[in-house]
Amino acid sequence: MGYRTFMPLFLPKTTRKYTTQQANNNRFITALRFVVENVNGRLKQWRFFDKVVQNSSLKFVHGYLSIVASLINAYRPSFINDTSHDEELAKAFFERKDxxxxxxxxxxxxxxxxxxxxxxxxxxxxxxxxxxxxxxxxxxxxxxxxxxxxxxxxxxxxxxxxxxxxxxxxxxxxxxxxxxxxxxxxxxxxxxxxxxxxxxxxxxxxxxxxxxxxxxxxxxxxxxxxxxxxxxxxxxxxxLTTRSSKYLELFEDANHYSSESPDDDNTLYTLAD
Structure with missing residues (x-):
């Protein structure tokens, strides 16, 4: 097929960090690999694919995968929406590689x-x-x-x-x-x-x-x-406002909350940002 495959270099136990060249090479790989990892992550959001598939189910895998992929393509946003800077990004990668x-x-x-x-x-x-x-x-x-x-x-x-x-x-x-x-x-x-x-x-x-x-x-x-x-x-x-301070503000507001509010049953609760 003409494909060249690469994988990140593992750090030897006797070494604490990669050399600049090794770290740069690894970055090239991980920058391209993230799309594959994101696709796998979306597939594993479906219960059937988030665990090891049993041998007895192998004959159904292709059909299930086609259905799930179609649903993802139809209803989920694309992984990459803006490709206008891709050439500039690739150029910057190669300029800094060495x-x-x-x-x-x-x-x-x-x-x-x-x-x-x-x-x-x-x-x-x-x-x-x-x-x-x-x-x-x-x-x-x-x-x-x-x-x-x-x-x-x-x-x-x-x-x-x-x-x-x-x-x-x-x-x-x-x-x-x-x-x-x-x-x-x-x-x-x-x-x-x-x-x-x-x-x-x-x-x-x-x-x-x-x-x-x-x-x-x-x-x-x-x-x-x-x-x-x-x-x-x-x-x-x-x-720089910490999330914990936002939760404390919620507790302070709770001190002034009336449990007898007539709209209590209609209240929707959400986590603070």
Whole structure:
């Protein structure tokens, strides 16, 4: 058929992260694979397909699959609605494929990473010259939407009780930033992230996580830092109100709710956004 097949490289147990080239190659694969995974996810929403199919049912699988696929095609929205930027996206992938992540050496340099080399700030007031971004502009840098969707949850978890976002600025280079984020998958893991920015070359990022050295897009940790500095801190009421505070507001409103309301039986309850 002329097809060439690829699969992501597995990380050896003796290695903590992929090289830049390995991480870039993996990103090429996962960027194309998501459509297949989304199709499988939709199929598995049907009870018959969300479990192992018994041998006795194999003769019916083709017919069932045809019916389900027809229903999905008829009544569900398409996975990809806008293809107008596909060529630009593909070009950006190939342009960055062989790029070197210049920040990786800094991240591995123990002298540079020593605490005395950095000044601690609340990021809400730090780096006033950091470029203001739109989500579309951020997606051009991340080359994907998943990392942008994850940015808010990582950011909210990094905020302290006073709503401050701790960031460190290098003494010798005010446009080199360092943030320490906790992994969402393990409370014992923390990742150092370096962000480099200026008006001419845009933004560069490197993270200690397994895919943090790639130049084809960025990991979720680095994306969350850029998202906070370039977008969220400029509109905190829109982006940084935690879901828990919304639930507390619901409880406070409940104190004033009358159980004798004549319309109680007609009330529809929904989860808060």
């Amino acid at each position: 790029m070197i992540n210049d920040l990786e050496k800094n991240l591995e340099d123990k002298d540079i990473m020593k605490a005395r080399q950095w000044l601690k700030y609340d990021a809400a007031q730090a780096c006033p010259d950091f470029p203001i971004l739109t989500e579309e502009k951020l997606r051009e840098f991340t080359l994907g939407v998943f990392q942008v969707k994850q940015a808010r949850s990582y950011t909210v978890e990094h905020l302290d009780l006073d709503g401050e976002y701790e960031i460190r600025v290098r003494k010798e280079d005010k446009q080199l930033l360092r943030v320490n984020l906790q992994s969402k998958h393990s409370a014992r893991k923390n990742y150092h992230i370096l962000i480099k920015y200026n008006d001419e070359t845009g933004t560069g990022a490197c993270c200690q996580c397994s895919v943090g050295s790639r130049t084809v897009g960025t990991c979720s940790h680095a994306t969350s830092v850029i998202w906070y500095l370039g977008i969220a801190r400029h509109e905190p009421d829109k982006y």
